[in-house]
Amino acid sequence: MRKTLLQSLIRGPLTEPAPGDDGRALAEIAESMKRSARQRLGRSLAIREIDAGSCNGCELEIHALGNAFYDLERFGLRFVASPRHADVLLVTGPVTHNMREALERTYRAAPNPKWVVAVGDCGCTGGAFKGSYACVGPVSSVLPVDVTVPGCPPTPLQILSTLLALIEGASAVRAVAK
Amino acid sequence: MPLLDDLIGTCEMAAPARPWPRLAVDRSQWQRSAGDLAAGRATLVALWGEPQLVHMAISDSAHRMAVLSLTCHDGRFPSVGRLYPAAIRPERAIQDLVGLVAEGCPDPRPWLDHGRWSVGHPLSGRSEPAQRLEPYTFLPVEGANLHQIPVGPVHAGIIEPGHFRFTACGETVARLEERLGYVHKGIERLMMGRSPWDAARFAGRASGDSTVAYAWAFARAVEAAMGYQVKDHTSALRAVMAELERLANHLGDIGAICNDASFALMQAHTAVLRERVLRASQEAFGHRLMMDLIVPGGLARGMASSGPSAVRAALDCIESSFPALVELYDNTTSLQDRTAETGFVSIELARLFAPGGVVGRASGRHVDARRQPGYPPYDTLDFDVPVRVDGDVNSRVWIRILEVTQSIRLIRQLLDRLPGRSGDTEIAPLAPSGPGEGAAMVEGFRGDVFVWLRLDGDGRVARCHLRDPSWFQWPVLEAAIEGNIVADFPLCNKSFNCSYSGHDL
Numbered sequence: 056m057r058k059t060l061l062q063s064l065i066r067g068p069l070t071e072p073a074p075g076d077d078g079r080a081l082a083e084i085a086e087s088m089k090r091s092a093r094q095r096l097g098r099s100l101a102i103r104e105i106d107a108g109s110c111n112g113c114e115l116e117i118h119a120l121g122n123a124f125y126d127l128e129r130f131g132l133r134f135v136a137s138p139r140h141a142d143v144l145l146v147t148g149p150v151t152h153n154m155r156e157a158l159e160r161t162y163r164a165a166p167n168p169k170w171v172v173a174v175g176d177c178g179c180t181g182g183a184f185k186g187s188y189a190c191v192g193p194v195s196s197v198l199p200v201d202v203t204v205p206g207c208p209p210t211p212l213q214i215l216s217t218l219l220a221l222i223e224g225a226s227a228v229r230a231v232a233k
Numbered sequence: 234m235p236l237l238d239d240l241i242g243t244c245e246m247a248a249p250a251r252p253w254p255r256l257a258v259d260r261s262q263w264q265r266s267a268g269d270l271a272a273g274r275a276t277l278v279a280l281w282g283e284p285q286l287v288h289m290a291i292s293d294s295a296h297r298m299a300v301l302s303l304t305c306h307d308g309r310f311p312s313v314g315r316l317y318p319a320a321i322r323p324e325r326a327i328q329d330l331v332g333l334v335a336e337g338c339p340d341p342r343p344w345l346d347h348g349r350w351s352v353g354h355p356l357s358g359r360s361e362p363a364q365r366l367e368p369y370t371f372l373p374v375e376g377a378n379l380h381q382i383p384v385g386p387v388h389a390g391i392i393e394p395g396h397f398r399f400t401a402c403g404e405t406v407a408r409l410e411e412r413l414g415y416v417h418k419g420i421e422r423l424m425m426g427r428s429p430w431d432a433a434r435f436a437g438r439a440s441g442d443s444t445v446a447y448a449w450a451f452a453r454a455v456e457a458a459m460g461y462q463v464k465d466h467t468s469a470l471r472a473v474m475a476e477l478e479r480l481a482n483h484l485g486d487i488g489a490i491c492n493d494a495s496f497a498l499m500q501a502h503t504a505v506l507r508e509r510v511l512r513a514s515q516e517a518f519g520h521r522l523m524m525d526l527i528v529p530g531g532l533a534r535g536m537a538s539s540g541p542s543a544v545r546a547a548l549d550c551i552e553s554s555f556p557a558l559v560e561l562y563d564n565t566t567s568l569q570d571r572t573a574e575t576g577f578v579s580i581e582l583a584r585l586f587a588p589g590g591v592v593g594r595a596s597g598r599h600v601d602a603r604r605q606p607g608y609p610p611y612d613t614l615d616f617d618v619p620v621r622v623d624g625d626v627n628s629r630v631w632i633r634i635l636e637v638t639q640s641i642r643l644i645r646q647l648l649d650r651l652p653g654r655s656g657d658t659e660i661a662p663l664a665p666s667g668p669g670e671g672a673a674m675v676e677g678f679r680g681d682v683f684v685w686l687r688l689d690g691d692g693r694v695a696r697c698h699l700r701d702p703s704w705f706q707w708p709v710l711e712a713a714i715e716g717n718i719v720a721d722f723p724l725c726n727k728s729f730n731c732s733y734s735g736h737d738l
């Protein structure tokens with residue numbers, strides 16, 4: 056084990072520079088801030104992921120955010136186990152009828168102010184499963200969604216730049232308010 | 234005489250079907266076959282329904298496969314689960330989806346239907362109002378000093394939803410009962426009436442981590458129904474994708490299992506290797522998970538000219554760092570202390586539920602769809618199928634480690650034989666044709682994915698059944714955790730890594 060640890064120390068880091076601003080996500084966030092007048096959002100965000108019927112493809116890419124290339128935690132973003140600790144809910148899937156109640160309850164368990172990010176084509180529009188007897192549809196048909204990340208699945212970079220826009224957007228608005 | 238020889242000799246063909254026959258059986262033959270499953274003379278491959286029909290795909294001791302079909306005139310059929318417990322959940326699903334009653338099924342509770350869909354019996358061919366269901370009752374557990382721990386459907390990690398009801402005596406799990414169906418999306422109904430090419434998108438989204446395996450199995454089933462065989466070059470590219478998918482998932486799982494034993498270092502390293510495989514896949518095929526690339530009749534896109542070198546570079550990288558990680562796994566006693574003898578699945582239990590994939594092979598089952606029933610190009614490739622008999626978490630980690638090495642070996646063989654012009658790809662040259670029935674089995678990273686379908690007169694999907702390997706692995710997990718401590722459940726669960734979405738559909 057010592058050898059492995061030591062080698063990691065001498066080898067350069069794999070972590071890549073932060074992605075640039077996601078203009079689309081920033082615009083969505085600004086719009087949603089106007090609507091709700093929420094401003095309190097620190098530089099550090101606790102994220103709770105909720106699979107509301109995904110095929111699990113989106114989860115794989117959300118998982119990848121933690122690897123050394125994207126290293127989500129360097130931005131002060133971290134996944135938490137309980138919605139009660141969360142600032143942001145990251146929701147995937149076409150919201151199945153069987154998951155709807157669990158999703159709503161998880162949302163209610165998260166303290167205010169909170170943000171909802173719909174991830175993946177399914178979460179954004181219902182995706183391929185739109186119109187099924189078993190699905191409600193996009194996350195926005197159940198919860199107030201602040202920002203969306205389309206893609207099937209979106210790449211880790213796309214998800215990351217949206218989360219960064221959330222921090223940026225929030226602090227930009229706060230700066231204006233001061 | 235192997236069981237199917239007997240049946241094939243006495244039964245009528247229900248319909249021309251490829252590559253395995255579909256036989257019309259009567260009630261007594263159906264029941265006798267259930268007895269053969271219980272006696273271990275045959276293995277249940279899948280069990281599903283249509284309006285007025287139930288189908289059971291089985292394979293016998295000689296690895297011959299067939300689909301047995303029973304007409305249910307009065308909407309009922311004799312339960313297979315009564316004799317053979319692995320059939321109970323599929324029968325509960327048939328009752329929910331098609332509305333046929335499994336007579337004598339020991340567990341008549343609904344399974345996928347939670348009473349929340351907008352219709353009832355969605356695959357019954359009739360329009361029925363949504364079912365009104367009683368609140369779900371969990372099985373009773375009696376005894377002194379027992380307490381229950383309900384977990385889910387929303388779990389603590391970034392994983393799929395499902396409910397686990399633990400009954401524990403102190404730290405020790407006395408019983409685990411699973412409740413699934415939360416991510417049921419109605420995929421089989423969405424596929425109906427679509428062209429095979431539209432329907433392929435749903436097959437590829439049954440379980441995102443196995444999108445290649447599903448798309449391949451679906452494409453092979455359509456090709457079987459149409460009597461079409463793809464070129465060797467196409468099979469080779471499909472196999473490159475399938476082995477990349479296996480590599481990526483096994484690497485991710487090895488790290489995640491160690492992480493659930495609080496050994497985060499391993500995950501940090503395997504997650505990097507996994508990312509390298511995904512990036513190579515992106516470079517070679519234009520999508521990190523290689524979704525929607527395998528289509529009936531060929532491929533949606535060939536391999537980029539830079540693909541082979543990108544894939545080889547990822548393999549080199551794994552080969553140079555993986556051995557040290559394996560050594561680390563093997564020599565860290567605190568980690569071995571968690572994985573060895575935890576979540577034990579006996580050979581007898583594995584024989585009874587016949588799980589495929591890593592779970593089966595870690596408990597003495599010599600199964601791999603690439604070998605039996607087998608499909609091109611694997612018949613021409615050199616690879617080993619590792620099997621162990623110790624059946625614990627450690628054993629399941631080792632099967633994955635050994636399979637990583639085999640997948641690398643396979644991809645290298647495939648790349649070496651691909652002709653230089655890798656852009657030369659069959660792109661869905663099939664035209665929709667008449668009716669037909671086909672089935673296929675493809676080995677995904679989790680186990681064998683089985684697909685059966687019927688095309689109607691216009692060549693559209695009349696009915697398609699997708700059977701995830703998890704169907705026969707989930708019930709085994711309930712048994713594997715018994716007698717373990719509650720805190721070891723995430724570890725056991727991860728060592729199985731069953732699919733929720735693939736199971737719930």
Ligand code: SF4
Binds near residue numbers: 111112148177441
């Ligand atoms: S957006 Fe795509 S990857 Fe994500 S859950 Fe939906 S189908 Fe799966």
